Amino acid sequence: MNIPPVDLVRQYKLISEEIDTAVLDVIKSGRYIGGAAVDNFESQFAQYVGTTECIGCNSGTDALYLALRSLNIGPEDEVITSPFTFIATAETISLVGATPIFADIDRNTFNIELNCLEKAITPKTKAIIPVHLFGQPVNMTGLMEIAQKYNLYVIEDCAQATGAKWGDKQVGNIGHIGCFSFFPTKNLGTCGDGGAVTTNDPAIAATIRTIKEHGSQVRYYHDMVGINSRLDSIQGAILQVKLRYLDRWNAQRREVVKRYHELLNAISGIQLPQEISGGYHVWNQYSILIEQKEITDKLYRDQIREKLQEQGIISMIYYPIPLHLQKVYQGLGYQEGAFPVTEKASREVLSLPMFPDITFEEQQRVAYGLKDALG
Numbered sequence: 150m151n152i153p154p155v156d157l158v159r160q161y162k163l164i165s166e167e168i169d170t171a172v173l174d175v176i177k178s179g180r181y182i183g184g185a186a187v188d189n190f191e192s193q194f195a196q197y198v199g200t201t202e203c204i205g206c207n208s209g210t211d212a213l214y215l216a217l218r219s220l221n222i223g224p225e226d227e228v229i230t231s232p233f234t235f236i237a238t239a240e241t242i243s244l245v246g247a248t249p250i251f252a253d254i255d256r257n258t259f260n261i262e263l264n265c266l267e268k269a270i271t272p273k274t275k276a277i278i279p280v281h282l283f284g285q286p287v288n289m290t291g292l293m294e295i296a297q298k299y300n301l302y303v304i305e306d307c308a309q310a311t312g313a314k315w316g317d318k319q320v321g322n323i324g325h326i327g328c329f330s331f332f333p334t335k336n337l338g339t340c341g342d343g344g345a346v347t348t349n350d351p352a353i354a355a356t357i358r359t360i361k362e363h364g365s366q367v368r369y370y371h372d373m374v375g376i377n378s379r380l381d382s383i384q385g386a387i388l389q390v391k392l393r394y395l396d397r398w399n400a401q402r403r404e405v406v407k408r409y410h411e412l413l414n415a416i417s418g419i420q421l422p423q424e425i426s427g428g429y430h431v432w433n434q435y436s437i438l439i440e441q442k443e444i445t446d447k448l449y450r451d452q453i454r455e456k457l458q459e460q461g462i463i464s465m466i467y468y469p470i471p472l473h474l475q476k477v478y479q480g481l482g483y484q485e486g487a488f489p490v491t492e493k494a495s496r497e498v499l500s501l502p503m504f505p506d507i508t509f510e511e512q513q514r515v516a517y518g519l520k521d522a523l524g
């Protein structure tokens with residue numbers, strides 16, 4: 150039996166009755182767009198995150214796009230983010246016509262490094278998008294100080310960190326806007342696409358509601374160019390069920406991490422992921438670093454990954470190519486070497502199988518497999 154990176158069916162089986170009922174209720178109601186299923190989820194999720202507002206939308210990508218649009222960010226503006234993230238974070242900056250500016254990461258957290266961030270600020274900078282990568286919250290105390298000093302907006306990319314906290318605050322309730330994804334493999338994942346924006350600013354929320362409804366407040370009267378971005382009613386119903394389990398699942402993820410730490414601690418040549426103090430990490434990924442001695446054609450990490458695969462252990466690489474070196478961003482003019490910590494991490498990172506219900510026996514197999522592969 151292979152050990153997959155995530156096992157969504159295993160999770161479904163544990164709550165299948167509740168999910169099936171929720172889905173069937175929507176189908177039987179005939180209300181497939183909007184309605185109570187979405188409204189109730191939005192208010193429950195706002196309450197969970199601690200914000201006054203939550204707007205459901207089609208995806209985490211849309212959430213970021215809507216957030217940027219609502220702040221009027223566009224051509225001539227620069228937005229700073231991490232080069233070590235999923236493409237959507239930077240892509241949406243480009244989609245609104247603004248320029249993504251990258252700042253290197255910290256090797257121990259995989260998150261944007263605050264000194265690098267501050268150095269990237271120019272008079273054109275309008276906003277920062279901190280990404281709480283792999284479930285690890287960014288040091289939001291330090292980040293908000295920088296944002297206040299330079300009068301910048303902060304849009305949190307919480308796609309991988311639903312339920313994570315910085316201090317006693319949930320991510321998504323610290324910056325001006327929080328953006329969430331409910332893609333199936335996220336900590337709060339639905340059975341399809343979904344996303345949400347959170348904020349405590351009613352004006353921002355109203356603008357986002359207008360943009361996601363084709364720029365319309367009153368139907369067939371259009372005030373601005375908008376899009377269609379909806380959280381489906383079926384997804385809203387599923388998410389209400391799953392939200393009740395989120396804290397338990399995140400706690401389980403933390404137990405899984407404790408076991409991985411114990412199993413892998415003694416292995417040399419790898420660096421285990423760490424939780425920074427002040428944060429509550431929710432471990433969407435358990436990403437180790439496999440030290441690359443020198444750059445050769447074939448990365449040592451890739452060799453290890455293949456050996457694991459031969460043993461039925463499926464690991465993932467998030468992310469093999471930093472955003473500043475992607476073809477799409479050649480025009481930005483970044484060269485190889487611009488962000489050495491990110492570039493090294495992209496050659497060394499390997500994400501091991503990680504989901505709340507992974508068993509101890511499976512984790513032991515991963516550990517033995519890794520020891521064996523590292524020889």
Ligand SMILES: *Cc1c(COP(=O)(O)O)cnc(C)c1O
Pocket residue numbers: 207208209210211234235237238280306308309329330331332342343344
């Ligand atoms: C998943 C993800 C997104 C995009 O979410 P989608 O729902 O897939 O559009 C954005 N940012 C990060 C960091 C992500 O991991």
